[in-house]
Amino acid sequence: SSSWVYIKDLKDYLDKKIILKGWMWNKRSSGKIAFLQIRDGYGFVQVIAEKSVLGEDFFNEIKKLKNESSLIIEGTVKKDDRSPVGVEILAEKIEIIHEPNEDYPISNKEHGIDFLMENRHLWLRSRKQFHILRVRNQIIKAIREFYLENDFTLIDTPIFTGSIGESAGNTFEMEYFDYGKVYLAQTGQLYLEAACQSLGKVFNLGPTFRAEKSKTRRHLIEFWMNEAEVAFYEHEDNIKLQNDLVNYIVKSVLENVRDDLEALERDISKLEAVNGEFPRITYTEAVEVLQNQGYNINWGDDLGAEHETKLSSKYDKPLIIEKYPKHAKAFYMQPDPQNPEVVLCDDMLAPEGYGEIIGASERIWKEEVLLKRLEEENLSKDDYQWYLDLRKFGSVPHSGFGLGIERTVAWICGLEHIRETIPFPRTLYRVYP
Numbered sequence: 001s002s003s004w005v006y007i008k009d010l011k012d013y014l015d016k017k018i019i020l021k022g023w024m025w026n027k028r029s030s031g032k033i034a035f036l037q038i039r040d041g042y043g044f045v046q047v048i049a050e051k052s053v054l055g056e057d058f059f060n061e062i063k064k065l066k067n068e069s070s071l072i073i074e075g076t077v078k079k080d081d082r083s084p085v086g087v088e089i090l091a092e093k094i095e096i097i098h099e100p101n102e103d104y105p106i107s108n109k110e111h112g113i114d115f116l117m118e119n120r121h122l123w124l125r126s127r128k129q130f131h132i133l134r135v136r137n138q139i140i141k142a143i144r145e146f147y148l149e150n151d152f153t154l155i156d157t158p159i160f161t162g163s164i165g166e167s168a169g170n171t172f173e174m175e176y177f178d179y180g181k182v183y184l185a186q187t188g189q190l191y192l193e194a195a196c197q198s199l200g201k202v203f204n205l206g207p208t209f210r211a212e213k214s215k216t217r218r219h220l221i222e223f224w225m226n227e228a229e230v231a232f233y234e235h236e237d238n239i240k241l242q243n244d245l246v247n248y249i250v251k252s253v254l255e256n257v258r259d260d261l262e263a264l265e266r267d268i269s270k271l272e273a274v275n276g277e278f279p280r281i282t283y284t285e286a287v288e289v290l291q292n293q294g295y296n297i298n299w300g301d302d303l304g305a306e307h308e309t310k311l312s313s314k315y316d317k318p319l320i321i322e323k324y325p326k327h328a329k330a331f332y333m334q335p336d337p338q339n340p341e342v343v344l345c346d347d348m349l350a351p352e353g354y355g356e357i358i359g360a361s362e363r364i365w366k367e368e369v370l371l372k373r374l375e376e377e378n379l380s381k382d383d384y385q386w387y388l389d390l391r392k393f394g395s396v397p398h399s400g401f402g403l404g405i406e407r408t409v410a411w412i413c414g415l416e417h418i419r420e421t422i423p424f425p426r427t428l429y430r431v432y433p
């Protein structure tokens with residue numbers, strides 16, 4: 001008897017009988033023949049249903065099938081050079097598992113973004129979303145592989161936290177039993193800093209939460225971050241690690257999901273240019289470049305999205321901007337011994353104007369320096385007792401960074417807006433579905 005085969009493997013079954021299980025996303029038919037467009041989670045293929053094979057009554061039923069009917073099809077695999085998978089299926093038997101009573105709301109027509117977001121649970125079935133989610137999966141797989149191949153240990157950091165890890169301005173607060181106020185994690189960094197003093201090289205990969213109150217193309221409320229932290233790593237080691245990771249991710253997607261990138265019409269040559277050592281400029285140089293171009297920016301201001309786009313447009317590789325003013329950055333960053341007004345940090349900007357994908361720094365490792373920075377930023381040292389302990393026992397220089405998963409997916413897939421890079425986006429105005 002025939003075996004169940006996924007569409008991606010059909011080319012290995014030429015002229016053989018197989019079983020296909022999937023959904024009909026579209027069809028067209030004439031008097032004697034119907035062309036059913038089937039997807040099965042692994043690809044898209046055309047199934048040919050003929051009246052002479054299926055019998056008149058059943059053929060008429062097939063001709064009336066609504067889109068998104070789920071089917072089990074038995075048939076023969078035939079070579080077809082016009083098909084992206086190189087084959088089509090000649091149906092011999094079709095079992096209708098479920099047929100909708102109403103027309104499927106998503107058609108091949110153009111839909112507005114609000115309608116699509118409202119129907120995200122169905123929109124995920126569309127071709128473009130299928131390819132994006134496969135690329136996202138590969139990016140996450142590559143990240144895990146990179147760290148595990150380089151002797152890092154996975155540390156799952158908590159979601160509830162009493163210690164604010166970034167700015168107090170965009171936290172989600174909640175009451176935690178008798179303890180009182182806690183926050184949803186904006187980052188797992190502080191916990192990775194603790195873990196690196198046990199395990200040397202550590203990483204995490206999980207959801208983070210920021211109440212971003214302005215609407216942009218690059219900010220989600222709930223987003224996934226990969227963070228790494230390494231004991232005894234300084235600024236230069238940190239930059240090399242980020243560079244290696246991003247090269248590894250790009251190489252991995254080009255090797256493993258090239259077809260999906262092509263289906264998304266991504267300009268592959270732009271990704272192929274990403275290799276070797278990335279260009280670097282300092283924040284101070286960046287401000288000069290912008291001022292010379294007529295931007296109204298002063299030394300000390302953080303770089304905004306338009307600045308990032310302008311600066312990175314000159315390069316075909318990611319751009320590393322280092323040594324920002326300490327007041328533009330979080331409290332935990334190590335001052336530069338050459339100039340304590342700037343910190344040993346860097347942001348990595350994706351090419352083609354996709355913006356910041358990584359935020360990184362060497363961390364303050366001397367207790368007295370950290371206490372002074374907490375005070376300057378009006379953070380209570382009571383909330384950071386455990387974090388200060390790390391500087392009391394076996395303190396060492398250490399460094400790390402956070403890579404935004406959705407920003408990386410948007411860049412690699414060539415998407416202008418971040419909302420399609422995560423299965424169920426949470427944005428300023430949307431938590432449904």
Ligand code: ATP
Pocket residue numbers: 166210212218219220221222223225356357358359360402403404405406407
């Ligand atoms: P931005 O300047 O774009 O607001 P950030 O400097 O606040 O980002 P970091 O605290 O450095 O971000 O976080 C590390 C990474 O997490 C960023 O480089 C980015 O890739 C990602 N990231 C930060 N905030 C968001 C968000 N709201 N939605 C999606 N990704 C984000």
Ligand code: MG
Pocket residue numbers: none
């Ligand atoms: Mg931010």
Ligand code: MG
Pocket residue numbers: 347356359
């Ligand atoms: Mg930033």
Ligand code: MG
Pocket residue numbers: 347356358359360
């Ligand atoms: Mg940052």
